[in-house]
Amino acid sequence: DQQVKQNSPSLSVQEGRISILNCDYTNSMFDYFLWYKKYPAEGPTFLISISSIKDKNEDGRFTVFLNKSAKHLSLHIVPSQPGDSAVYFCAASEGYGGSQGNLIFGKGTKLSVKP
């Protein structure tokens, strides 16, 4: 049973517009969430994270929103650039009190930003 779900396998966006990537989770013990970006033939690159005590975290063009009651988080990229084209993974962790900080990943969403 998947604890972290990314229901959209792919997303296509025009350059300069907003990209919104979504992620749902089922485990209410998750208290830390991360987004990673992955290019082909490379390892995942850490983008941004959010703790469950917050509902928003912003870093430049990237903003992550967390809705705990809906068990939903989203990553907003504004403005989108062609270099953002990659597979984006959502990950979650139960933190210190749970599974020693191992990350549970979704299956990823492939973002294509068209010039």
Add this chain to the structure above:
Amino acid sequence: ETGVTQSPTHLIKTRGQQVTLRCSSQSGHNTVSWYQQALGQGPQFIFQYYREEENGRGNFPPRFSGLQFPNYSSELNVNALELDDSALYLCASSGRLGVRKETQYFGPGTRLLVL
């Protein structure tokens, strides 16, 4: 600052053989985690090492084993290889002082093909 490095980049083995994959953690990190990423899936947690001790394990059989050395580098060993072990193996390091340890930084991975 040196990032996470992994060797080899690619490997071909046959069923029943044994394999050792290597990882050097990022400077200042004391924790190493290993993940398996099958095609079209997100990374799956294998195990984590902290100060040379196993510090958590995912749902993988005992033929997956590991080591962490005093310099925080690590090895993943897989015995009795099966066809389903074909995947990208990712190493991630974490644990820099002041940074939450769930924030893991990944290497480029080792692609293993079992024939």
